[in-house]
Amino acid sequence: MQLIINGKPRSFDAASFTVAVLVQQLELVGKRLAIERNGEIVPRSQFEVTSLADGDKLEIVGAVGGG
Amino acid sequence: MSDLLKIADKTYHSRLLVGTGKYKDFAETRAAIDASGAEIITVAIRRTNIGQTAGEPSLLDFLPPEEFTYLPNTAGCYSADDAVRTLRLARELLDGHKLVKLEVLGDPHTLYPNMIETLAAAKTLVKDGFDVMVYCSDDPIIAKQLEEIGCVAVMPLASLIGSGMGILNPWNLQIIIDNAKVPVLVDAGVGTASDAAIAMELGCQGILMNTAIAAAGNPILMAGAMKKAVEAGREAYLAGRMPKKLYSASPSSPTTGLIS
Numbered sequence: 507m508q509l510i511i512n513g514k515p516r517s518f519d520a521a522s523f524t525v526a527v528l529v530q531q532l533e534l535v536g537k538r539l540a541i542e543r544n545g546e547i548v549p550r551s552q553f554e555v556t557s558l559a560d561g562d563k564l565e566i567v568g569a570v571g572g573g
Numbered sequence: 574m575s576d577l578l579k580i581a582d583k584t585y586h587s588r589l590l591v592g593t594g595k596y597k598d599f600a601e602t603r604a605a606i607d608a609s610g611a612e613i614i615t616v617a618i619r620r621t622n623i624g625q626t627a628g629e630p631s632l633l634d635f636l637p638p639e640e641f642t643y644l645p646n647t648a649g650c651y652s653a654d655d656a657v658r659t660l661r662l663a664r665e666l667l668d669g670h671k672l673v674k675l676e677v678l679g680d681p682h683t684l685y686p687n688m689i690e691t692l693a694a695a696k697t698l699v700k701d702g703f704d705v706m707v708y709c710s711d712d713p714i715i716a717k718q719l720e721e722i723g724c725v726a727v728m729p730l731a732s733l734i735g736s737g738m739g740i741l742n743p744w745n746l747q748i749i750i751d752n753a754k755v756p757v758l759v760d761a762g763v764g765t766a767s768d769a770a771i772a773m774e775l776g777c778q779g780i781l782m783n784t785a786i787a788a789a790g791n792p793i794l795m796a797g798a799m800k801k802a803v804e805a806g807r808e809a810y811l812a813g814r815m816p817k818k819l820y821s822a823s824p825s826s827p828t829t830g831l832i833s
Contacts, residue, residue: 512621537631538631539621539666540665542662545658547662565662567618568631569633569643569645569663570616570618570632571593571594571595571602571632572594572615572646573595573615573617573646573648573735573782
């Protein structure tokens with residue numbers, strides 16, 4: 507499947523997997539982040555049970571320096 | 574003397590709030606924030622760099638959320654929708670954290686706030702349970718409306734973001750302070766320590782700044798200067814200044830006992 511992650515398309519071999527698996531694949535385990543899928547926030551408690559589908563748009567954000 | 578800043582039922586010793594942007598590196602950010610004595614620090618919410626960050630330190634490693642009160646902002650947002658979306662992500666990121674800084678910009682050249690979008694976003698966020706500290710123009714009517722919507726602090730600009738131009742309209746700030754029932758903090762425009770002192774002498778409850786410290790020749794030294802200026806300005810405000818007179822007919826030294 508193909509996902510749009512932070513504005514860029516990325517292809518994956520599997521037809522579907524959960525948000526938790528995506529976080530592993532992107533080497534983001536243990537990082538403090540928040541994820542939005544198709545405009546809706548996916549709470550961290552739902553990462554294991556939220557399945558992604560071809561064409562999903564994801565925003566993955568963190569805190570950075572700012573004023 | 575116990576003189577605490579109270580925002581949304583939480584109290585703070587420091588009346589200086591600082592941003593975490595524009596520093597050379599995270600170590601300098603941390604050292605400047607320590608020197609400033611700030612307890613509330615602003616952060617921005619941005620897309621995570623994917624594939625490049627494994628093992629790299631992050632801002633949060635240097636400024637643990639357990640040690641500071643984080644104030645996530647909406648810097649770079651030009652619509653109410655984007656600002657609300659950003660702060661909902663921030664709340665998720667920071668485990669349900671409610672205290673936020675709302676700013677909706679109107680123009681990339683001046684970074685002047687768009688108050689129509691800001692008012693709309695403030696309404697949505699207050700309804701959604703956020704404690705909103707709101708960046709605004711120095712219009713006393715808008716400031717009052719933001720308070721009436723339920724914002725926990727009103728933060729007018731002293732001059733444009735990052736300009737360092739200082740307190741350009743103390744008279745408007747004075748009207749906003751006199752009319753407010755929530756804390757008024759100056760956000761944006763402070764350039765050096767005397768600007769911070771002037772804002773505090775007007776009766777501001779606190780000051781939020783970033784560039785004045787980060788872009789100083791020596792940010793850590795300037796952070797300490799700002800801490801002292803905010804404290805000095807606050808104490809001068811509480812003490813009550815002497816009335817201004819063009820000249821005085823009462824010298825400080827005795828008028829009798831002069832040699833002849």
